[in-house]
Amino acid sequence: MPPLLEAMLPEVILAAVACVLLLMGASPRAAMRRAVPWIALIALAVVFVYQLGRGDRNDTLSDAAGTFRVFHLAEYIKMLAAGIGMLFVLLAWPNDREATGNPALNFGTEAGEFFALMLFSIAGVFLVAGANDIILLFLGIELASIPTYIMVSISRPIPAAQEAGVKYFFLGSMAAAVMLFGFSYLYGTTGLIQLHEIGERFRAGAATPLGATSLSSWQTLAVLMLIAGFAFKIAAVPLHFYAGDVYQGAATPVTAFLSFVPKTSGMIALIKLLYVAGGNSWAEPVTVQKLIWILAVLTMSVGNTLGLLQFNIKRVLAYSSIAHSGYMLVGLAALTSAAMPITQDNALQGVLFYLAAYGIMNAGAFGVLMLLPARQQRSWSGAVTPALPATSAETFEDIAGQGRRHPVLGLAMAVCCFSLIGLPLTVGFFGKLYLIKPALDGHLYGLVVIMMINAAVSAAYYLKIVATMFLRPEPEDGASHVEPAIPTSMPIRAAIVLSVFGTLLFGTIVPATQLLINQVTPAAQLEAPTSRGTPTATASR
Amino acid sequence: MPPDMEDAPSNWLPVVLLIIIGVGFVVSNIVASLIIGPSRTGPGKAATYESGMVPVGDTRRRFNVRFYIVAMIFLVIDVDIIFFYPWATIFAPVVRTGTPQQGAALLISLLIFVALLLVAYAYAWGKGVFRWD
Numbered sequence: 100m101p102p103l104l105e106a107m108l109p110e111v112i113l114a115a116v117a118c119v120l121l122l123m124g125a126s127p128r129a130a131m132r133r134a135v136p137w138i139a140l141i142a143l144a145v146v147f148v149y150q151l152g153r154g155d156r157n158d159t160l161s162d163a164a165g166t167f168r169v170f171h172l173a174e175y176i177k178m179l180a181a182g183i184g185m186l187f188v189l190l191a192w193p194n195d196r197e198a199t200g201n202p203a204l205n206f207g208t209e210a211g212e213f214f215a216l217m218l219f220s221i222a223g224v225f226l227v228a229g230a231n232d233i234i235l236l237f238l239g240i241e242l243a244s245i246p247t248y249i250m251v252s253i254s255r256p257i258p259a260a261q262e263a264g265v266k267y268f269f270l271g272s273m274a275a276a277v278m279l280f281g282f283s284y285l286y287g288t289t290g291l292i293q294l295h296e297i298g299e300r301f302r303a304g305a306a307t308p309l310g311a312t313s314l315s316s317w318q319t320l321a322v323l324m325l326i327a328g329f330a331f332k333i334a335a336v337p338l339h340f341y342a343g344d345v346y347q348g349a350a351t352p353v354t355a356f357l358s359f360v361p362k363t364s365g366m367i368a369l370i371k372l373l374y375v376a377g378g379n380s381w382a383e384p385v386t387v388q389k390l391i392w393i394l395a396v397l398t399m400s401v402g403n404t405l406g407l408l409q410f411n412i413k414r415v416l417a418y419s420s421i422a423h424s425g426y427m428l429v430g431l432a433a434l435t436s437a438a439m440p441i442t443q444d445n446a447l448q449g450v451l452f453y454l455a456a457y458g459i460m461n462a463g464a465f466g467v468l469m470l471l472p473a474r475q476q477r478s479w480s481g482a483v484t485p486a487l488p489a490t491s492a493e494t495f496e497d498i499a500g501q502g503r504r505h506p507v508l509g510l511a512m513a514v515c516c517f518s519l520i521g522l523p524l525t526v527g528f529f530g531k532l533y534l535i536k537p538a539l540d541g542h543l544y545g546l547v548v549i550m551m552i553n554a555a556v557s558a559a560y561y562l563k564i565v566a567t568m569f570l571r572p573e574p575e576d577g578a579s580h581v582e583p584a585i586p587t588s589m590p591i592r593a594a595i596v597l598s599v600f601g602t603l604l605f606g607t608i609v610p611a612t613q614l615l616i617n618q619v620t621p622a623a624q625l626e627a628p629t630s631r632g633t634p635t636a637t638a639s640r
Numbered sequence: 641m642p643p644d645m646e647d648a649p650s651n652w653l654p655v656v657l658l659i660i661i662g663v664g665f666v667v668s669n670i671v672a673s674l675i676i677g678p679s680r681t682g683p684g685k686a687a688t689y690e691s692g693m694v695p696v697g698d699t700r701r702r703f704n705v706r707f708y709i710v711a712m713i714f715l716v717i718d719v720d721i722i723f724f725y726p727w728a729t730i731f732a733p734v735v736r737t738g739t740p741q742q743g744a745a746l747l748i749s750l751l752i753f754v755a756l757l758l759v760a761y762a763y764a765w766g767k768g769v770f771r772w773d
Contacts, residue, residue, distance in 0.1 A: 105661045118756065118759045122763060122766065124760060124763075125762070125763050125765075125766025125767050126766065173766055561655060
């Protein structure tokens, strides 16, 4: 197999399957369209198993030009994105409208496009993970983002979804422009496009061989603009404004997808950028360290505070997603501030573990929302509006009392919410633990205190969801007596079961957690150890 | 010299000159025609210039959306051509001097590229872009 093909085989598989799905979606035969989600699921499963099998490889996959550099980090991210991607395919499984009573799950004649775009977006994350080239990195981020703009727009036949799609598109384009501007300065000040070469150039300019790099003001500007662009993708404050509207406007499975896939691409790109800015290490200039610290504090605090104020559960989960980005930024702050290599490795492992934990526990929460029907609403003015067409549960009124009516779903939601808070016996607890420990080792005590306060604040709105489901009486308004039947969608149930099972398994069974950590541990290496710190090392193949 | 200082300002002098000449050409032409041109007005002068024809209406009228879709399909073909050209300049010397494997690899990579664009074309066809009724 040619090295280039070997380095990008998972991306090629997903993109090729996505092309086939596009053509199948355009087919007039309904049987073809029904096969679409199956094929998407199988493609992701194949990639997942392929990546699992590559876990113990120790060489860098690289093509002749050095555009790709696939090492443990990239392998892990590909495995993670494919695995969580399967959950999203299950969540988005199109169903017969009449059978589910929940038209939000039905993508009709656009099923082909929808799943093709999903695969394209995941392939974009793969590209970001493997890229060693600023052009490919940008293309990967955009490949992960552009399909999501369309997915938001086509997900529901209501104006809110169109508005969300347009809003997301324009703001996303602006972020891409800022990012591209940053990349152009990075190229303009170094004349290089390969990430590790730029890192070596920065390292050569450092005062001491292992000390912090000293970037010129243009280079600092480039790094700042790139951080701004990536911060948009991970919805970090102050670039979070789109999150609430977009997450609310999109159909629930798309919201779940948005909260993981573009976020992962942004987070990995940010990690790669920090590695480059530190001169192929984590010895960042003080400006960048401080910036990450401030971003982390702002993102956690604003996300959680605004989460408290929301009436729509999808908005709550949107702000929770912002807050979780903030927690991951704590890991990055520890990564850039810590002096000891072992602490840095721990910090990066913490971030990567948290990505996995967040992906697992978040999918379940959205899945439960999808299985609960929307009720008619009493608006602020007192007028009763019927439930929107094509809507699953969205507001606190929708889920009030549903936990007693459907105890299993209620318990699933409770497990996911407890995990999102970070209570023990869930994977979220270990996620927070592995973020806090390196932050303490890196002497970021203030940041840890702020993170603990934020976790406590977030408990308020997560527990409000659980309490509403179990304790609040069902609304007494007229039509709610005719309770819509609960959808019997097996794929969505499978996704919830997998998500809850994963949350509990990785949270309670220590060997299972260890298994996940064993996957994460090597992933903290961006490059093969032989080439680490030696400026002359080039592509190994 | 630090790496980011390699681009001395003098290297960019031709670009600056080009910008100055470009802007200067436009400004000098407008100013010259204002000064030496005759100024006559009338309904014929104020009318929209439409390739010598008498204008039939306002520009800001609605077009059928299918024109835009056809324009997008045109992009598929257009992108094809843009990439064919640099490819052709590489392909000919490789065929003349390189190994058959190199030539085959180039040809296959182009065929993959064309196949990808054909997917876009077939998709548009399947979605009924060419149905004009």
